[in-house]
Amino acid sequence: MADVITSREKDYAQWYLDIVQHAKLADYSAVRGCMVIRPNGCALWENMRRALDDMFRETGHENAYFPLFIPQSFLAQEAEHVEGFAKECAVVTHSRLMENPSGDGLLPDPDSKLEENLIVRPTSETIVWDAYRNWIQSWRDLPILVNQWANVVRWEMRTRLFLRTMEFLWQEGHTAHETKEEAIEETLRMLEVYATFAEEWMAMPVIRGVKTASERFAGAVDTYCIEAMMQDGKALQAGTSHFLGQNFAKAFDCQFQNRENRLEYVWATSWGVSTRLIGALIMTHSDDRGLILPPRLAPTQVVIVPIFRKDEERTVVLEAADRIQAALRAAGVRVKVDARETHRPGWKFNEYEVQGVPVRLAIGPRDVKNHKVEMARRDKPGKEIVSQEGLPARIGAELEDIQQHLFDRALEMREASTRCVDDYEAFKDTLDRHGGFVWAHWDGTPETEARIKQETKATIRCIPMGADKEPGKDMLTGNPSERRVLFARAY
Amino acid sequence: MADVITSREKDYAQWYLDIVQHAKLADYSAVRGCMVIRPNGCALWENMRRALDDMFRETGHENAYFPLFIPQSFLAQEAEHVEGFAKECAVVTHSRLMENPSGDGLLPDPDSKLEENLIVRPTSETIVWDAYRNWIQSWRDLPILVNQWANVVRWEMRTRLFLRTMEFLWQEGHTAHETKEEAIEETLRMLEVYATFAEEWMAMPVIRGVKTASERFAGAVDTYCIEAMMQDGKALQAGTSHFLGQNFAKAFDCQFQNRENRLEYVWATSWGVSTRLIGALIMTHSDDRGLILPPRLAPTQVVIVPIFRKDEERTVVLEAADRIQAALRAAGVRVKVDARETHRPGWKFNEYEVQGVPVRLAIGPRDVKNHKVEMARRDKPGKEIVSQEGLPARIGAELEDIQQHLFDRALEMREASTRCVDDYEAFKDTLDRHGGFVWAHWDGTPETEARIKQETKATIRCIPMGADKEPGKDMLTGNPSERRVLFARAY
Numbered sequence: 001m002a003d004v005i006t007s008r009e010k011d012y013a014q015w016y017l018d019i020v021q022h023a024k025l026a027d028y029s030a031v032r033g034c035m036v037i038r039p040n041g042c043a044l045w046e047n048m049r050r051a052l053d054d055m056f057r058e059t060g061h062e063n064a065y066f067p068l069f070i071p072q073s074f075l076a077q078e079a080e081h082v083e084g085f086a087k088e089c090a091v092v093t094h095s096r097l098m099e100n101p102s103g104d105g106l107l108p109d110p111d112s113k114l115e116e117n118l119i120v121r122p123t124s125e126t127i128v129w130d131a132y133r134n135w136i137q138s139w140r141d142l143p144i145l146v147n148q149w150a151n152v153v154r155w156e157m158r159t160r161l162f163l164r165t166m167e168f169l170w171q172e173g174h175t176a177h178e179t180k181e182e183a184i185e186e187t188l189r190m191l192e193v194y195a196t197f198a199e200e201w202m203a204m205p206v207i208r209g210v211k212t213a214s215e216r217f218a219g220a221v222d223t224y225c226i227e228a229m230m231q232d233g234k235a236l237q238a239g240t241s242h243f244l245g246q247n248f249a250k251a252f253d254c255q256f257q258n259r260e261n262r263l264e265y266v267w268a269t270s271w272g273v274s275t276r277l278i279g280a281l282i283m284t285h286s287d288d289r290g291l292i293l294p295p296r297l298a299p300t301q302v303v304i305v306p307i308f309r310k311d312e313e314r315t316v317v318l319e320a321a322d323r324i325q326a327a328l329r330a331a332g333v334r335v336k337v338d339a340r341e342t343h344r345p346g347w348k349f350n351e352y353e354v355q356g357v358p359v360r361l362a363i364g365p366r367d368v369k370n371h372k373v374e375m376a377r378r379d380k381p382g383k384e385i386v387s388q389e390g391l392p393a394r395i396g397a398e399l400e401d402i403q404q405h406l407f408d409r410a411l412e413m414r415e416a417s418t419r420c421v422d423d424y425e426a427f428k429d430t431l432d433r434h435g436g437f438v439w440a441h442w443d444g445t446p447e448t449e450a451r452i453k454q455e456t457k458a459t460i461r462c463i464p465m466g467a468d469k470e471p472g473k474d475m476l477t478g479n480p481s482e483r484r485v486l487f488a489r490a491y
Numbered sequence: 492m493a494d495v496i497t498s499r500e501k502d503y504a505q506w507y508l509d510i511v512q513h514a515k516l517a518d519y520s521a522v523r524g525c526m527v528i529r530p531n532g533c534a535l536w537e538n539m540r541r542a543l544d545d546m547f548r549e550t551g552h553e554n555a556y557f558p559l560f561i562p563q564s565f566l567a568q569e570a571e572h573v574e575g576f577a578k579e580c581a582v583v584t585h586s587r588l589m590e591n592p593s594g595d596g597l598l599p600d601p602d603s604k605l606e607e608n609l610i611v612r613p614t615s616e617t618i619v620w621d622a623y624r625n626w627i628q629s630w631r632d633l634p635i636l637v638n639q640w641a642n643v644v645r646w647e648m649r650t651r652l653f654l655r656t657m658e659f660l661w662q663e664g665h666t667a668h669e670t671k672e673e674a675i676e677e678t679l680r681m682l683e684v685y686a687t688f689a690e691e692w693m694a695m696p697v698i699r700g701v702k703t704a705s706e707r708f709a710g711a712v713d714t715y716c717i718e719a720m721m722q723d724g725k726a727l728q729a730g731t732s733h734f735l736g737q738n739f740a741k742a743f744d745c746q747f748q749n750r751e752n753r754l755e756y757v758w759a760t761s762w763g764v765s766t767r768l769i770g771a772l773i774m775t776h777s778d779d780r781g782l783i784l785p786p787r788l789a790p791t792q793v794v795i796v797p798i799f800r801k802d803e804e805r806t807v808v809l810e811a812a813d814r815i816q817a818a819l820r821a822a823g824v825r826v827k828v829d830a831r832e833t834h835r836p837g838w839k840f841n842e843y844e845v846q847g848v849p850v851r852l853a854i855g856p857r858d859v860k861n862h863k864v865e866m867a868r869r870d871k872p873g874k875e876i877v878s879q880e881g882l883p884a885r886i887g888a889e890l891e892d893i894q895q896h897l898f899d900r901a902l903e904m905r906e907a908s909t910r911c912v913d914d915y916e917a918f919k920d921t922l923d924r925h926g927g928f929v930w931a932h933w934d935g936t937p938e939t940e941a942r943i944k945q946e947t948k949a950t951i952r953c954i955p956m957g958a959d960k961e962p963g964k965d966m967l968t969g970n971p972s973e974r975r976v977l978f979a980r981a982y
Contacts (some may be wrong), residue, residue: 093599
């Protein structure tokens with residue numbers, strides 16, 4: 001089984017695809033660019049969703065649900081927003097099909113042409129702010145702290161499972177505030193929630209920063225982001241949090257009576273992460289043998305494979321496997337026994353390796369007699385015979401250790417892939433040889449940024465937060481620069 | 492606040508709408524027929540979803556996610572399916588907007604016209620079975636027991652919040668089996684899951700039955716359903732479970748190697764419930780003062796309203812309220828303290844009455860001194876002073892009692908709204924006077940069924956399961972009938 005996965009060295013893109021498919025996370029569907037998320041992928045997303053949802057709740061947010069469709073005219077109300085989304089959207093123009101009078105098949109019934117076309121939401125700011133206008137009269141109605149779990153559609157030409165698909169699942173927070181300061185505070189709070197989730201749950205180190213003007217969300221005043229480094233040296237934007245100023249409130253005429261009894265436009269934020277995180281997770285940890293899942297998100301943390309040949313062995317081995325399962329489950333471990341007799345133990349070992357289950361326990365008649373079990377960790381080679389005595393505590397410690405180990409390893413990989421250059425030739429050479437993050441000086445102009453992007457395919461991933469100011473010269477133009485920014489080629 | 496709700500007697504439809512809006516469950520949106528589900532409505536749906544999801548898991552199902560879009564040609568592959576859904580669907584024809592050269596606004600870019608139109612899923616059998624064809628080779632790959640939580644769109648002309656909306660949220664199970672018997676068993680198992688959920692969680696008694704041919708799901712061999720009775724005497728179909736035979740397997744050429752090594756078409760089921768259940772919940776229990784929620788599904792089961800005038804009272808009262816909250820929360824009760832000083836206690840009492848919170852506790856300085864609290868149940872009038880001693884156990888018991896009381900009351904209402912008639916004139920008279928369920932004889936022909944529907948607006952809700960055979964004569968034609976069936980006017 002393991003050899004069905006192409007090695008990273010041979011073909012990184014194929015390696016990624018092999019993992020997605022052989023770990024049964026997702027498949028392409030009959031609709032170009034749309035994926036079927038299979039049960040393994042769905043369970044992983046549900047675990048991510050649950051962890052994030054708890055964090056949103058702890059920071060005072062509630063869930064709501066807004067319509068899938070957006071009137072075409074709404075998109076046009078916020079000038080930059082239409083620019084950003086009108087060019088890649090699914091347009092609903094009819095509400096009925098009829099038989100094709102000229103032959104076989106169906107066609108849209110001309111009589112059902114809509115008065116106004118509907119757009120399948122690429123993001124929901126417009127429809128949300130149209131609703132908020134009715135919810136908000138006074139400062140007493142603020143803040144509104146709402147999140148939505150939904151599907152969205154962006155008509156991408158080049159798609160890749162999880163990383164870039166036409167339809168994807170995500171959450172989008174939309175909050176409304178009395179003051180600019182409060183909205184900015186919210187924007188940064190949610191960026192921090194994302195960073196915490198990425199690091200503590202996904203075991204994926206991220207850099208927090210702010211986007212340059214040209215990389216901003218269409219309609220935002222400022223876009224903050226978390227950026228991660230993949231094993232092939234390409235960066236991946238893992239989440240964004242936008243300070244929207246009063247742009248959408250103005251576009252949808254959403255004013256409130258402030259504490260001084262004057263009408264004022266509402267201040268806004270929005271923030272989102274998507275099923276793209278599954279792509280990030282795969283590319284951060286996995287190896288040439290398959291998927292590696294961090295224990296906190298793994299749908300199955302421990303699999304128990306019983307090993308027996310004879311009938312009389314079966315009873316005692318299965319009984320021991322069930323007992324261990326019960327003990328682990330009681331300790332809060334997500335565990336399953338794979339007792340299928342249609343598959344051999346070796347096949348199962350491979351299967352769970354490909355699927356990234358953090359810990360595998362195997363138990364045979366001799367182990368039962370010795371009150372032992374064989375343990376193998378997915379994150380490192382080798383196996384160990386351990387006592388059944390105190391196993392739940394031992395497994396709990398191993399799972400925590402795996403979580404930490406994955407983070408440490410990913411951080412080490414990122415550090416090794418981060419370089420500092422001052423010279424444009426060295427910059428290009430570094431990108432070509434190593435990829436990775438490159439700290440370099442930039443003069444702050446969109447023109448220079450665009451030229452670098454065009455010549456090197458690298459973009460400014462962000463202006464990292466908390467980084468020291470360090471005066472220098474733009475590597476391309478020689479113009480003065482206040483600080484280094486973070487460049488990379490990216491997904 | 493309570494008098495903003497129209498009484499049922501005065502205008503039942505307006506009463507329903509008032510409750511949805513004043514309990515802040517949902518609003519209409521700018522898109523005709525699409526609703527915004529507000530946080531209160533969303534929290535209720537999430538509780539329903541969690542309970543159902545656990546039951547699906549216990550019966551061996553896993554979640555997956557299939558594309559939002561269905562190629563137009565897929566709809567046409569199953570003959571009855573296209574008949575059922577092509578006439579009310581959202582058709583995506585373009586993938587890009589452009590500025591209207593003739594003036595303001597946007598229009599679909601003609602160059603972005605799709606080669607094949609896409610339909611926003613009204614249900615997912617076709618896209619699911621197109622995927623299953625790739626998943627299933629042999630009997631070893633069966634059964635597939637998959638469920639999906641998703642949004643779907645049906646282009647309804649007359650919509651009503653939750654009950655009938657253009658977009659709604661639902662779950663759809665899609666299972667694949669080796670044998671007809673196993674698929675039928677699955678169909679009935681899931682019908683029973685729905686009935687259990689309706690009765691034990693929603694406190695809504697339901698009748699289990701099978702639909703007549705004309706009321707079947709488009710593409711099903713048999714459609715089973717649960718039917719509930721609303722307070723206005725109209726029936727509501729609350730969930731359906733379909734035995735699909737081999738129809739979709741044949742339409743999508745999905746065959747498997749059976750145990751005898753022969754190729755055979757796969758047997759299928761599908762089953763679903765939707766946000767419509769929220770409408771059913773409202774109309775089963777609520778009264779003229781607002782929503783009434785069964786405790787097992789209520790997002791907030793207990794609200795504590797602190798009452799104080801002076802500053803020195805505030806401290807002791809809030810402290811006691813927090814202490815009670817902590818004790819209830821520790822006992823697993825979903826409880827909140829509403830300590831807002833922007834609103835008066837009387838306003839809050841009304842607010843939580845309208846929102847249907849099952850138990851309200853009020854606590855003032857005297858209660859603190861006496862170690863008491865005032866308790867009011869939403870399901871019956873009056874209030875009671877109870878001791879803080881043993882309060883968690885008492886509240887637990889009250890919540891269970893409310894759950895049972897709501898079910899009993901709804902069952903009583905349904906029994907009182909169920910009649911048996913033999914004569915067509917009496918049938919019409921019963922419907923006009925009382926509405927409700929009517930047991931009557933039917934000769935089994937679609938013609939008679941259609942005529943009764945046309946003349947009385949009543950449909951056969953189902954042929955109830957487990958009901959005794961009772962030979963008789965069709966009330967309209969006088970032709971022989973084997974058993975009574977269940978008629979009603981319905982939502």
